[in-house]
Amino acid sequence: MISLENVSLKFEEEKGIVHILNDISITFEPGKLYVITGPNGGGKTSVAKVMMGIHNPSSGKIILDDQDITSCSISERAFKGVRYAFQNPPRFKGIDVKWFLKLANEAITEADISLILKKIGLCPEEYLERTVDAGLSGGEMKRMEIASVLLSKAKVAILDEPEAGVDLWGFEQLLNLIIQSHHKAIKRTTIIISHSEKFLKAADEIIVVANGKIQVRGNYAEIHPLIQEGINCRWRKVCLEEEKEDEIKCGR
Ligand SMILES: Nc1ncnc2c1ncn2[C@@H]1O[C@H](COP(=O)(O)OP(=O)(O)O)[C@@H](O)[C@H]1O
Numbered sequence: 001m002i003s004l005e006n007v008s009l010k011f012e013e014e015k016g017i018v019h020i021l022n023d024i025s026i027t028f029e030p031g032k033l034y035v036i037t038g039p040n041g042g043g044k045t046s047v048a049k050v051m052m053g054i055h056n057p058s059s060g061k062i063i064l065d066d067q068d069i070t071s072c073s074i075s076e077r078a079f080k081g082v083r084y085a086f087q088n089p090p091r092f093k094g095i096d097v098k099w100f101l102k103l104a105n106e107a108i109t110e111a112d113i114s115l116i117l118k119k120i121g122l123c124p125e126e127y128l129e130r131t132v133d134a135g136l137s138g139g140e141m142k143r144m145e146i147a148s149v150l151l152s153k154a155k156v157a158i159l160d161e162p163e164a165g166v167d168l169w170g171f172e173q174l175l176n177l178i179i180q181s182h183h184k185a186i187k188r189t190t191i192i193i194s195h196s197e198k199f200l201k202a203a204d205e206i207i208v209v210a211n212g213k214i215q216v217r218g219n220y221a222e223i224h225p226l227i228q229e230g231i232n233c234r235w236r237k238v239c240l241e242e243e244k245e246d247e248i249k250c251g252r
């Protein structure tokens, strides 16, 4: 179980303080599949990054199984079972695919690695010895990153827009794999940041994050109609000159 307690995040920039997350409190329970959705720039990746320790919250706490992990480093959190597949995965010079995936879980065999590569739509013969650097395309790296989180013994697996950059040919297969992996490891908390209808439908709970806040939570039937309305109106970031027009259109 992982919780955010009154988490805020702000950055100091030349133009002044930028508020990214504003007083977010939420508990993600074991065995549940959550989808965080919302407009671009709403704060979804920032929520993942404060959970993973990539950003330190300006205030508030992150609690993992009753333990305050707010001051823990990224690697300490990974060791405790929090794993994050980046929206834009970093590359690693000098590490091959086999090594990269073994880092996720030392106990896995080469046969396991070959199997997961097949499942993510990459041919083992072609990829096992490849280096996880800029030589891999964005979509290939994305698949690799997802495989690494799925192979790990993560208690909490956070996948940031896993469908982004993945071609249509492997799209359905990848989404199914993520959903199935969650249900097999039923005690895992899976948090998927996504706009995909398939994930939204599979979720136990959908959380809409916009303007640095949780706007609404619920199941697909409850949230789907609100998303259609929200994207066009109240949750979309608007420029000042647009704001008046939007207020009229959305009845705010
Ligand atoms: N390091 C940073 N410095 C300043 N602003 C940032 C930084 N990281 C993210 N932001 C801003 O925070 C907001 C939320 O970003 P993000 O969490 O990536 O949104 P989302 O994932 O929902 O698209 C955006 O306006 C983004 O530009």
Ligand SMILES: [Mg+2]
Pocket: 044, 045, 046, 087, 160
């Ligand atoms: Mg994002």
